[in-house]
Amino acid sequence: MNASATAARGGRAAFLGAAFAFALTMIGTTMPTPLYPIYQQTFGFSQLTITIIFAVYAAGVMGALLITGRWSDQLGRRPMLLAGVLISAASDLVFWHAQGLGPILFGRVLSGISAGIFTGTATVAVMELVPDAWKRVGPLVATAANMGGLGLGPMVAGVLAALAPLPLVLPYVLHLVLALLAALFIWRAPETVTRPARIRLRVQKLKVPPEVRGVFVPAAIAAFAGFMVCGFATSVTPAFVGGQLGYHNPALIGVVAGSLFIASTLGQMVQDKLPEARRLPIGCGVLLVGVLLLAWGMAAQTLAGFILGPIVAGIGQGIAFRAGLGAVAAASPVQHKAAVVSTFFVVAYVAISLPVIGIGLVASVLGLQLTGLLFDALVALLCCVALGLLLRRPAAKAG
Template sequence: MDDEGRRWPHCLLAGAVFVVCMAGTTLPTPLYPLYQQKFGFSELTVTVVYAVYAFGVMGVLLLAGNASDAVGRRPALLWGLGFAAASAGCFLAADNTGLLYAGRLLSGLSAGLFTGAATAYVMELAPPGGAARATFVATAANMGGLGCGPLLAGLLAEYAPEPLLLPYAVHLGLVAASAVVLLRLPETVTDRQPLSTVRPQRPALPPGVRAVFLPAATASFVGFALFGVFTSVSPAFLARSLHVDDHAVSGLVVALAFFASTGGQLAVDRVGVPRSLPLGCAVLFTGLLLLAAAIHTDLLVLVVLAALVGGVGQGLAFRAALAGVAAAAPADRRAAVISTLFVVAYTGISIPVIGVGLLADPLGLEGAGLVFIASMLLLVAAAAVYLLRRPLPARRA
């Protein structure tokens, strides 16, 4: 087999490693009700445990988001797999909430290293002319992996023994296999530098980018906040309000949101970036309304529809936001501007989620959810109105 014939298998194998890492970050999602029963903690603790992951991601993005450009893709990804294995170890040994926090933080460090490095690696391994297909592989691996985590954990928790141990043991085995695969793949960074050359990336927002960045960041914040709240508290809502105690069902509902996001991101190619961001805002708005209706009526079908519609809206909005911000940023500041967008997006996963946890005690889970939805509706509506009244500036080199 010639070099070009080997490149697609290499690209797909790198994508599979990407899937394994991202699946580990959402693995605990359908298991949170079981942890609540075991340790007796509140909804606030659930949301904080979940949000710790986002702090880990943001820390890596800011401090070492460009590490793979210097030290190479494989070393950075091997470190990411190491953090994933350590995270699984914490959950396997968890006999207190401290280990849950540690496991989520390590999972965030793993995802922070993988998010940029694995995307670049998948695209670099593709043969010439395969950029579009490689982008699809990277997108599907990222969001599809996030969807596979709750689906795998839910199925194992429902139909296999040791629901708080077996999912992490299986994932640990997958991480080990991924490390073996990664060691057999070629390195794509030819001019490698020592780790000491890696410098923290400060958030940056040049004046010419601000008109594009404001609606893009707002839509990204809302989309990630919706995912954060949905994945952290929906299993508890399904169990308490809808009496759905099947862990496989709760895992599937969460997985649908991530799979729908993949579809939304792929639709940007047909819709076009300028139209995708306002359309994504509109779809996000609809998904939030469906979630409010689900909370009010306690209907499972509306929860599923909210997951699907909200996921499509998040995918449309975020990919369009990323493309629009990257196009508007000066070439010498592009990486810093994109990092700033990711920091805003991951803030959406953490702060609103913790807010829902704080309100869950005085207002109940349903009341806290409705307050969150009302706040996000205002934000996404403001972004949509801004976009409709002020067209995006022309693309810059």
Template sequence: MAGDLRGWRVSVLGGAVFAVCMTGTTLPTPLYPLYQEKFHFSELTVTVVYAMYAVGVIGVLLLAGNASDAVGRRPVLLWGLGCAAASGVCFLSATGLGWLYAGRLLSGFSAGLFTGAATAYVMESAPPGGASRATFVATAVNMGGLGCGPLLAGVLAQYAARPLYLPFAVHLALVACSVAVVLWLPEAVEERRPLRTVRPQRPGVPPRVRPVFGPAATASFVGFALLGLFTSVSPAFLAQSLDVTDHAVSGAVVALAFFASTGGQLAVGPIGVRRSLPLGCAGLLAGLAALAGALYRDLLALVVLSAAVGGFGQGLAFRGALSAVGGASPADRRAAVISSLFVVAYGGISVPVIGVGLLTEPMGLEGAGLVFIACMAALVVAAAGYLLRRPVTVGT
């Protein structure tokens, strides 16, 4: 019994550190309008600054995504916290656009390092028989941490002094506490190897997995693109089109999308993987439709509905995609296939959002958003249609 309690204490503390790291990755979201006002840059620049995060995540996943299997979980967690701290220092020191690019890139490095290492640590530290609850902890702290970032920054920016400094100072304090926690936590990897043995992971999809991978990756791409749109340009839309200049409100709307995603991921258990992918696609389509209505009619209620429904659909689709792709992959290729899925998903965070930024000047934010919605809706309808014709079978 005492061993179980210690195991859960270690697992939950590892999850708390995970949440702190992920909180930092979305911290700047409600602050982008303030940076625009300070440094005088366009919506396109906002989307490029935001997309630097995806560049950092993808780079680390490909080059060092399996590093913690060799050198241990704790060193990689400490490297990730170091990148998170360096990112916060960049934002605190920002006197020009270059600091924002560097801060977002370092933030991506921290998330890339934590994605595999922290998830594995939380699950490995749980006592025997606790795999399901440990998966819940890992899922909740990942998406919950992403949701806490804009909420924390929005509240501090609205109700406290120095809105471009205090959120990052608070996060740096949390990172410092997290370093102390990681130094106390036990190592989960028993047989460690030198860092030089780590090799870049080459993404790959075996032929037998491709029928499952195609619709799963498409749904993941659309889901992450929707979250990317909320995290990059939704504060500008709320301010320009709806006259919502309250940073706490804009942060809460973005947070809702991530919290709803957590709910969607947790719903995969009772719903089942076979149904979660097509139902997730339906949720994404409903979220896109609500967002189109919000852009066309300038209604805050529809923005909130889009965040809730689209976020839930994203969580349902993405966890279903991970389960389906992982179950269909041969054991010796599973890591490479899952890495490929993450690369596609994080591509969804960056490429479509930059497209919105490019279209904003000639078409306006609403017009660019409607083009984005039409393209993403076409993709998700194609994926859903394929899944209805050829339902996913897990474990084949």
């Protein structure tokens, strides 16, 4: 089925419905962030336990990306999106009734699987369903739904936890109701893929051909650094803001944690205004400044650093990530493009999970403040390495 004809038949309602489902699913993945201090108080979790809870989410994302990354080309977009949103709803049910570590870990794995399915499939579906009159805003809507949803998750949950009763129940109940509405939107949307006569479901292979490595390595290092900060924002920020700075309001914690993703959305939107050959170096430089501001916030124990740092770092991460992904995709041979892009995303989600676990382990020995400063130093070093590699390349090849 022709994608443009399908989009025309589906109209604006199908496009907006798919974007809503995308954003809502991503909201669900970050809702627990401002609730972590409440979980700690309720169940007696350590900071290491909190980081592990977050890390299993990233494992779910990576598993879904690798296993189901190409399934929507075979089964269709709608079945995969329906599966993703229903798994997200199942995560809400698990969190709603969670009374200990086991159910919470299971809920995070389900949440990660739903995000992994949506990260690839929903981006393509939103682009395929965009009406002709809105073609120019299609990529921006997909970006805003993805990163904007990740940013709104902690903000919404934090406000609900601060202003309404049952902070460990109400956010998930509300999200569950909206997830069922999103499933209805997906059910009514037109399919944009024609199933092949013989369906072949294969695991996405990771691959970086030699001719792509010169572009891939600095872009992947920049992405690794940026997503390390994303992992920090959604797993460790609550402990810093609450434990180190003494601000225990869930709404404030949610805003601080979510601001990086909102800023990343802005960065991805404005990167088109930058010179193509300099987008990735500029993104790395802005990310470096944001990381230094965050380090100042940790060292001086000031909230200003935790507000300015994530905003600046988020803008840099958004610029660098979109520019790096675009450069990698453009440099990849057609027959290897999907594998290379999947490898790029896996690098990003490894960066979200493993360093955060390291923070939890090291913090139990050195304390959270010193560990956070060492973490920032590592991110800054990666930014400098990526910048060095990029600036050594000829300008014509950098974008």
